[in-house]
Amino acid sequence: MGKPTVHDIALEAGVSLATVDRVLNGRPGVRQKTQDRVQSAILSLGYVRDLSAANLARQRQYRFVFVLPEGPGQFVASLHSALREAMEVQRADRIDVRILAVPPHDPHQVVRALGTIDPGEVDGIAIMAQETPQVRDAIDRLAAAGLAVVTLVSDLPDSDRDHFVGINNIAAGRTAALLMGRFLAPATGKVLVVTSSLLARDSLERRFGFDAVMAYEFPEVDVLPTLEARDEPGRMAAIVSAALVAHPDIVGIYSVGSGNKALLEALRRIGRPAGLVVIAHELTPHTRAALETGEIAAVITQDVGHLVRSAVRLLRAKCDGLSIIQSQERIRIEVLLRENLP
Amino acid sequence: MGKPTVHDIALEAGVSLATVDRVLNGRPGVRQKTQDRVQSAILSLGYVRDLSAANLARQRQYRFVFVLPEGPGQFVASLHSALREAMEVQRADRIDVRILAVPPHDPHQVVRALGTIDPGEVDGIAIMAQETPQVRDAIDRLAAAGLAVVTLVSDLPDSDRDHFVGINNIAAGRTAALLMGRFLAPATGKVLVVTSSLLARDSLERRFGFDAVMAYEFPEVDVLPTLEARDEPGRMAAIVSAALVAHPDIVGIYSVGSGNKALLEALRRIGRPAGLVVIAHELTPHTRAALETGEIAAVITQDVGHLVRSAVRLLRAKCDGLSIIQSQERIRIEVLLRENLP
DNA sequence: AAGGCTTTGAGGTACGTCAATCAGATCGTG
DNA sequence: CACGATCTGATTGACGTACCTCAAAGCCTT
Numbered sequence: 001m002g003k004p005t006v007h008d009i010a011l012e013a014g015v016s017l018a019t020v021d022r023v024l025n026g027r028p029g030v031r032q033k034t035q036d037r038v039q040s041a042i043l044s045l046g047y048v049r050d051l052s053a054a055n056l057a058r059q060r061q062y063r064f065v066f067v068l069p070e071g072p073g074q075f076v077a078s079l080h081s082a083l084r085e086a087m088e089v090q091r092a093d094r095i096d097v098r099i100l101a102v103p104p105h106d107p108h109q110v111v112r113a114l115g116t117i118d119p120g121e122v123d124g125i126a127i128m129a130q131e132t133p134q135v136r137d138a139i140d141r142l143a144a145a146g147l148a149v150v151t152l153v154s155d156l157p158d159s160d161r162d163h164f165v166g167i168n169n170i171a172a173g174r175t176a177a178l179l180m181g182r183f184l185a186p187a188t189g190k191v192l193v194v195t196s197s198l199l200a201r202d203s204l205e206r207r208f209g210f211d212a213v214m215a216y217e218f219p220e221v222d223v224l225p226t227l228e229a230r231d232e233p234g235r236m237a238a239i240v241s242a243a244l245v246a247h248p249d250i251v252g253i254y255s256v257g258s259g260n261k262a263l264l265e266a267l268r269r270i271g272r273p274a275g276l277v278v279i280a281h282e283l284t285p286h287t288r289a290a291l292e293t294g295e296i297a298a299v300i301t302q303d304v305g306h307l308v309r310s311a312v313r314l315l316r317a318k319c320d321g322l323s324i325i326q327s328q329e330r331i332r333i334e335v336l337l338r339e340n341l342p
Numbered sequence: 343m344g345k346p347t348v349h350d351i352a353l354e355a356g357v358s359l360a361t362v363d364r365v366l367n368g369r370p371g372v373r374q375k376t377q378d379r380v381q382s383a384i385l386s387l388g389y390v391r392d393l394s395a396a397n398l399a400r401q402r403q404y405r406f407v408f409v410l411p412e413g414p415g416q417f418v419a420s421l422h423s424a425l426r427e428a429m430e431v432q433r434a435d436r437i438d439v440r441i442l443a444v445p446p447h448d449p450h451q452v453v454r455a456l457g458t459i460d461p462g463e464v465d466g467i468a469i470m471a472q473e474t475p476q477v478r479d480a481i482d483r484l485a486a487a488g489l490a491v492v493t494l495v496s497d498l499p500d501s502d503r504d505h506f507v508g509i510n511n512i513a514a515g516r517t518a519a520l521l522m523g524r525f526l527a528p529a530t531g532k533v534l535v536v537t538s539s540l541l542a543r544d545s546l547e548r549r550f551g552f553d554a555v556m557a558y559e560f561p562e563v564d565v566l567p568t569l570e571a572r573d574e575p576g577r578m579a580a581i582v583s584a585a586l587v588a589h590p591d592i593v594g595i596y597s598v599g600s601g602n603k604a605l606l607e608a609l610r611r612i613g614r615p616a617g618l619v620v621i622a623h624e625l626t627p628h629t630r631a632a633l634e635t636g637e638i639a640a641v642i643t644q645d646v647g648h649l650v651r652s653a654v655r656l657l658r659a660k661c662d663g664l665s666i667i668q669s670q671e672r673i674r675i676e677v678l679l680r681e682n683l684p
Numbered sequence: 685a686a687g688g689c690t691t692t693g694a695g696g697t698a699c700g701t702c703a704a705t706c707a708g709a710t711c712g713t714g
Numbered sequence: 715c716a717c718g719a720t721c722t723g724a725t726t727g728a729c730g731t732a733c734c735t736c737a738a739a740g741c742c743t744t
Contacts, residue, residue, distance in 0.1 A: 002401075003433075005700060016723040021702070029721060031711095048434055052394035053700035056729050082669075089667060092390060174681035182639070183524050213681065297524075305669045325431060327424075327647045330684055335677035339516035339555065342672055347730060358693045363732070371691060395730035398699050691740070698732085704725105711720070 004045040013041035024049065051320065055094055062095045064315050066152075066308075067113055067127040070101035072231070073258040074284030075304075079128075079153075082304040090312060097312065105197070105231075107132040114138040117147075124148030124315035126165070126308075131156050131201045148318035150311050153302075154202040162318050165311045167302045167333045169202045173209025173256075175333055176279050179298050180210075180252050181218035183277045189251035190222045192243050196231050196259040203257040206281070210254060221252070229259045236262035241270045248273075255280040260287050264295060283336060291338050299336040306331060346387040355383035366391065393662065397436055404437045406657050408494075408650075409455055409469040412443035414573070415600040416626030417646075421470075421495075424646040432654060439654065447539070447573075449474040456480040459489075466490030466657035468507070468650075473498050473543045490660035492653050495644075496544040504660050507653045509644045509675045511544045515551025515598075517675055518621050521640050522552075522594050523560035525619045531593035532564045534585050538573050538601040545599040548623070552596060563594070571601045578604035583612045590615075597622040602629050606637060625678060633680050641678040648673060 010020045015034060022030050023038040030038075041047075054060075066083055069076055080099065087097045100117075102109045110129045115138065117125065124147050129135050136159040143149045143160035155164040180191060193210070195203050207226055214223050227243065229236040236259055244250055250273060255263055260280050267278075272295075280287050283301040290296040310329045317324045336342075352362045357376060364372050365380040372380075383389075396402075408425055411418055422441065429439045442459075444451045452471045457480065459467065466489050471477050478501040485491050485502035497506040522533060533556070537545050549568055556565050569585065571578040578601055586592055592615060597605055602622050609620075614637075622629050625643040632638040652671045659666045678684075 007700085018704095018724075019722060022722090025702075027703090031721060034721080050398070050700055051434065053398050053729090054702070056392075056395050056398065056699095056731095057701040058703080059729065085667065085669075092393065171681055175679055178679050178681050186528075209681075303669075303674070305667070309670065325427065325647070327427075327645075327684075328651065332645070332674075332676065332684060333682035334674060335679065335682065337517055337520050337677065339513055339520050339551075340675035340677065342669075342674060349730090360694075360733095361692060364692090367732070369733090373691060376691080392730055395699090396732070398701090398729095399731040400733080401699065685744100687743085689740100689742075691738105693738075694736090696734085698734105699730105702728085704727090706725090707723085709720105709722070711718105713717085713719100714715100 003050075004047045005050075006047075008045055009038065009041045009047055012045055013038045060094055062093075062124070062316055062319060063122050064095065064097045064312065065100050065117060065122050065125045066097060066311075067100045067102060067110065067125060067129065068152075069104035069128060071104040071258075073104075074261070074286060075258060075282045076104075076128075078284060078304050079307070083308045085305070086308050086312065095312060095316065102129075105130070105199070107135050110135050111138045114142060117142060119145035119147055122147060123319050124150075126150045126152050126311040126315065127161075128152040128154060129156070130154070130199055135159075148315045150314050152307065152311055154200050156201075163314045163329075165307055165314065165329070165331065166202070167331050169205035170209035170212075172281070172300050172333050173206035173211075174213045175209075175335065176206065176254055176281075176298075176300055177210045177213035178217070179300075179335070180254060180277060180279055181214065181221060183279075183297055184221060184251055185218070187251055187275065188220045188222075189249040190224055190247045191252040191254060192224050192240070192247070192250050193226045193254045193256060194229060194236070194240065194259065194263060195226060195256035196229050197257065198226060198228055200257065206256050210256075224250075226256070229262060231259065233262070237266035237269060240266045244270065244273070251275065252277040252279070254278075257281065260284065260290075260296075264290050267295065283334075283342075288341060291336065291341060294338065297337075301334050301336055302331050303334065345392075346389045347392075348389075350387055351380065351383045351389055354387055355380045393664075402436055404435075404466070404658055404661060405440070405464050406437065406654065407440045407442050407459060407464050407467045408653075409442045409444060409452065409467060409471065410494075411446035411470060413446040413600075415446075416603070416628060417600060417624045418446075418470075420626060420646050421650070425650045428647070428650050428654065437654060437658065444471075447472070447541070449477050452477050453480045456484060459484060461487035461489055464489060465661050466492075468492045468494050468653040468657065469503075470494040470496060471498070472496070472541055477501075490657045492656050494649065494653055496542050498543075505656045505671075507649055507656065507671070507673065508544070509673050511547035512551035512554075514623070514642050514675050515548035515553075516555045517551075517677065518548070518596055518623075518640075518642055519552045519555035520559065521642075521677070522596060522619060522621050523556065523563065525621075525639055526563060526593055527560070529593055529617065530562045530564075531591040532566055532589045533594040533596060534566050534582070534589070534592050535568045535596045535598060536571060536578070536582065536601065536605060537568060537598035538571050539599065540568060540570055542599065548598050552598075566592075568598070571604060573601070575604070579608035579611060582608045586612065586615070593617065594619040594621070596620075599623065602626065602632075602638075606632050609637070625676075625684075630683060633678065633683060636680070639679075643676045643678055644673050645676065 010017045102113045111134045139159045149161045150163045151161045153166045227239045278296045287299045352359045444455045453476045481501045491503040492505045493503045495508045569581045620638045629641045
């Protein structure tokens with residue numbers, strides 16, 4: 001016979017359909033004793049409620065909001081487009097996703113944007129933002145109001161978010177260091193580390209992991225202090241060429257965050273030392289092209305499509321009180337070389 | 343207002359519900375003229391049929407069969423367990439997956455197993471098998487009978503399968519070569535290639551890609567002919583130690599297919615040259631441990647959970663005539679180092 | 685225009701669940 | 715034991731679709 005239904009439970013427990021329904025949906029008006037009887041019938045029959053029938057009956061709509069920076073960066077652009085692609089498909093699944101774009105590098109704007117979210121109108125949010133106490137408090141408020149919350153790409157571990165969707169950035173930095181060290185060996189020299197900003201938690205964690213492995217595994221290589229380009233045009237070229245002049249023995253460059261386009265352009269203009277090993281993060285049109293030409297040796301990245309799909313699945317699972325497949329939601333630290341580009 | 347329903351279409355087209363239903367489900371008894379009227383109403387209203395309601399109404403059950411080798415190998419074992427994990431979740435989705443295990447290395451058994459599948463009882467199959475004309479014909483028969491068919495891990499490109507679920511093995515071999523060359527440089531010497539069998543298409547393709555990149559990019563490294571261990575206990579140790587004696591300048595070993603456990607044990611017993619670089623395929627308990635100890639420098643793998651989930655999604659999409667998200671179904675060639683182990 | 689054919693309409697039941705009502709049963713308490 | 719108060723049962727109507735029947739209407743052909 002097929003899967004047990006509410007009718008079977010009613011029969012097994014010796015109660016009516018209405019009572020089973022009240023127990024299943026946590027409505028009041030059922031004695032503890034009767035509840036137990038129903039629960040044990042559910043267990044013994046192995047009943048699992050048919051979510052699609054339930055959603056059909058109750059006309060359920062999942063309303064999720066993605067709070068994302070709208071920057072000039074290629075990475076957030078690809079996040080946006082992955083999300084839009086996913087939205088198409090999810091409409092069929094009764095999932096309605098809205099994007100709330102906020103100016104980057106401005107936590108105050110993020111807090112304001114979160115304030116505009118009416119907890120009665122929204123079931124869950126995914127947020128990518130820098131870590132500040134104000135942002136954390138705004139998130140906690142929404143979580144307290146019953147929203148499902150996941151952090152995206154860059155975590156806010158001290159907040160009340162339900163999940164973090166993204167890679168372990170310390171491990172990502174360690175992976176970058178391992179590749180850098182092995183690609184360089186047995187050559188020695190200095191490694192330059194550049195990024196647009198060290199304010200974001202993900203950049204910090206990558207740098208931390210990178211330094212740890214470089215110091216322990218490749219002590220003969222000298223890692224220079226991080227230079228920040230702060231998304232200012234021209235600044236990346238200036239700091240990179242200054243560093244190359246100051247340290248003629250630079251053999252590697254590790255690009256921690258965004259700003260790959262500027263870095264690549266700067267290297268093209270000022271010329272690169274022979275055998276220079278460049279390792280960068282995030283697959284974008286620029287890093288892809290540079291992998292193909294050999295300007296970048298390896299890119300460490302996370303699949304943006306996977307990110308958004310995982311975030312949506314987690315939000316949905318939270319709303320329905322469902323369990324998740326751990327392995328499906330673990331975002332992989334992908335190592336991309338010229339030969340395994342997707 | 344919400345999404346349009348069949349009622350709205352009937353109204354818009356000026357026909358009855360029954361007629362809309364006949365058109366939607368391709369039942370006979372509707373004049374071409376009326377069909378067109380209904381179709382244009384569907385288009386103008388942007389109607390999309392609610393699959394979950396439809397499946398509920400028709401009591402649909404997707405019945406899929408996975409035809410997998412049951413070998414001693416860790417990789418197929420992990421495939422089995424990933425599949426069993428996925429089955430739990432998919433039961434809630436009206437998806438019923440059965441595993442049909444066949445003895446490995448015996449195409450005849452595969453054909454026999456496929457013959458036991460009643461096309462009336464099954465909606466789709468996923469199959470992992472060696473490429474022979476008989477297997478191909480058996481697959482074509484099932485496809486002709488209307489089953490959805492995907493090949494898993496190792497493709498049968500000349501068959502009528504709908505999709506291949508797995509990595510591009512040529513690219514995987516190229517990736518292995520690029521890593522091997524860069525990890526070795528500037529050292530030169532010989533690279534040993536071992537596998538359990540070159541009969542499977544995936545092994546062949548990997549070897550092909552590996553050779554291409556080694557010859558073109560690292561001509562100073564000498565790649566030895568492939569040695570096959572054929573899953574015979576003891577044979578791996580014998581051929582590896584013989585090779586190491588015959589070629590004292592072996593600097594790298596590329597393990598194309600299964601047999602990693604035997605390879606690692608052999609190396610432990612007979613001792614390994616200093617600086618030896620070992621690159622292997624597929625993450626298993628053995629390769630994971632060896633990555634952690636440093637015995638293996640890199641593992642190239644594919645996520646088995648992703649494999650089975652993708653296969654199920656593709657089979658379902660085929661059954662429903664739905665479109666798919668290309669990027670979600672592309673299995674990534676994962677490069678695993680000690681630091682980015684999942 | 686009568687015959688036979690195809691096409692269409694109207695209506696019903698079902699799928700598994702949610703949600704609501706109202707009447708009846710049971711309970712604890714004084 | 716009678717009183718509200720609290721539980722429970724029986725029933726009904728959604729939700730959007732599938733599938734079936736029966737009768738009515740339309741269309742040809744002769």
